[in-house]
Amino acid sequence: MLCHSKIAKNMKRMVIFEGVSLMVDDALDVVGYFDYGSGTGAAPTHLIDGILDKDRLGHVLCRGVVETPEHASKISTAFPGGRRVPQLMGSVLNVIPYSKPRLYLERIFDWIVSRRLVNDYFSGDFHYHHTPGHLRSIRKANDLGKTTVLAGAVELTQRSIKRYEEECKRHGLSCHVPTELRRAATRRFQTLVESDQILAMSSFAAESYVDGGIDRDSIDIVPLGVDTERFDYKPLLNDDKFRVTFVGSVNVLKGIPYLLDAWKLSGLGEDDKAELRLCGHVADEIEPLLEDGPTNVSTPGFVDPVPEYRQASVFAFPSLSEGFAKAPLEAMSTGRPIIVTENAGTPDIMNDGEEGIVVSPRNAEELANALNSLRENSTERKRMGQAARNTAERYTWERYTNEVTDKIIE
The missing domain is CATH 3.40.50.2000 (Glycogen Phosphorylase B;)
Known part of the structure; x- marks a missing residue:
């Protein structure tokens, strides 16, 4: 008005x-x-x-x-x-x-x-x-x-x-x-x-x-x-690999330091069946945090996000500053449960515990707990993934x- x-x-x-x-x-x-x-x-x-x-x-x-x-x-x-x-x-x-x-x-x-x-x-x-x-x-x-x-x-x-x-x-x-x-x-x-x-x-x-x-x-x-046809629904993979994916600028304001801390706190950094993929341009200030990090963290650079979403078990986006982040909604459209912060914009269109988990910004411990919760419950991942797709279909x-x-x- x-x-x-x-x-x-x-x-x-x-x-x-x-x-x-x-x-x-x-x-x-x-x-x-x-x-x-x-x-x-x-x-x-x-x-x-x-x-x-x-x-x-x-x-x-x-x-x-x-x-x-x-x-x-x-x-x-x-x-x-x-x-x-x-x-x-x-x-x-x-x-x-x-x-x-x-x-x-x-x-x-x-x-x-x-x-x-x-x-x-x-x-x-x-x-x-x-x-x-x-x-x-x-x-x-x-x-x-x-x-x-x-x-x-x-x-x-x-x-x-x-x-x-x-x-x-x-x-x-x-x-x-x-x-x-x-x-x-x-x-x-x-x-x-x-x-x-x-x-x-x-x-x-x-x-x-x-x-x-x-x-x-x-x-x-x-x-x-979101384009629900391009980012179409695909069931979660049935293999035993736990893949957590981030798509966006790999920088401080996207909360990457907290995601890396959470990866270590959760024990996933030492899990040979877990993988964290940080897809996007890596900012210079983040490089020191990656140098001595877990070996199961990869930075493939700019990628086509669709295959990345489809390979993911969970999409994580711990941003500290957004307007409305497109990537979490795209991941939801492909049927992936998401972990986002209250600052990501996405909480406006989702319910905590339904399409995914909402955590406080700047809180590695909450983020680690959310990762472990979804790591240990594949049934819950599938339920949230379907709910995420249903919600995305309303946001065309x-x-x-x-x-x-x-x-x-x-």
């Missing part, structure tokens, strides 16, 4: 969600720093397709296009040549120590979007990328009399930075927060302040905004969806699209 005074601006309602803007009784124009058709761009891609099915899609402006859709005439890229230009620029910037290339590229993207707004490029009205921070575009949209709605995809960045620094200190790890990230945190917060409505992806993200001073009445919560991308539009126009 729109709560701010700007709801009356020209009696128009523009939405910026996952890069989507909507004017009631007009076309929906979509903008976001994502690649249409990519895995990381799944949320805006499905949202665009859903809006198209409602015959409301105007034009799309994004970073790049991975798979050209039938409605390709409606999709444009902000950079000449699509995603190749920002990828090349990112490679150049990456050689600078502690640089965050994406943050600089998003500022350029933001400027391009604001210019398109000025030039009336779109058939409807628009703006946004699913991570807050495109301040120039938000302000230009507001100046033009549009009602802006912003997706809250992550925890308040100032809080996650503080959390990161505290965790590194706690575990004796080196860390460095680039100046540009601190600047981005300020911009992201300001976009939350200056938007008319916020669609947070989880209660955890929403509470971080309220704690930061954002009006609670301006926030609605819309969890993400179609539901997500409908709920987004319902929250906007109710």
Whole structure:
């Protein structure tokens, strides 16, 4: 529900969600720093397709296009040549120590979007990328009399930075927060302040905004969806191997130090029939924790997550800071019981003890107990896995699209 005074601006309602803007009784124009058709761009891609099915899609402006859709005439890229230009620029910037290339590229993207707004490029009205921070575009949209709605995809960045620094200190790890990230945190917060409505992806993200001073009445919560056909149900393997899988960035804020501690506390680190797979890019600060760790912990790097989920006995995601983590819902869709923290976003759509187990963040002992509980009870794993699939089937991308539009126009 729109709560701010700007709801009356020209009696128009523009939405910026996952890069989507909507004017009631007009076309929906979509903008976001994502690649249409990519895995990381799944949320805006499905949202665009859903809006198209409602015959409301105007034009799309994004970073790049991975798979050209039938409605390709409606999709444009902000950079000449699509995603190749920002990828090349990112490679150049990456050689600078502690640089965050994406943050600089998003500022350029933001400027391009604001210019398109000025030039009336779109058939409807628009703006946004699913991570807050495109301040120039938000302000230009507001100046033009549009009602802006912003997706809250992550925890308040100032809080996650503080959390990161505290965790590194706690575990004796080196860390460095680039100046540009601190600047981005300020911009992201300001976009939350200056938007008319916020669609947070989880209660955890929403509470971080309220704690930061954002009006609670301006926030609605819309969890993400999952492709239940791609992440289809497969029964748990009947072999005697106990495989615990994590998919995501292997870093401090994902709670990896606690998962490694729990692996040792549970005794699973010495179990030759147990395996812990940490799938994803391993951050530099985590490397020291892996060097002398158990031999049954592997880091395969970037992988196709579907086979990993299917091989898993349990999916573990002990994150300390999220908006709404996609991986646990994907694992649920394949029929895997999950272990998540209260901060993962997933507890919004599950019940502790039904689809899996919810543990406190930063608590290796609780995590170890959850691992052992599921290690020792294959019947319970199967029951939770089936329940997880049943829940995932209710959280489709179609539901997500409908709920987004319902929250906007109710």
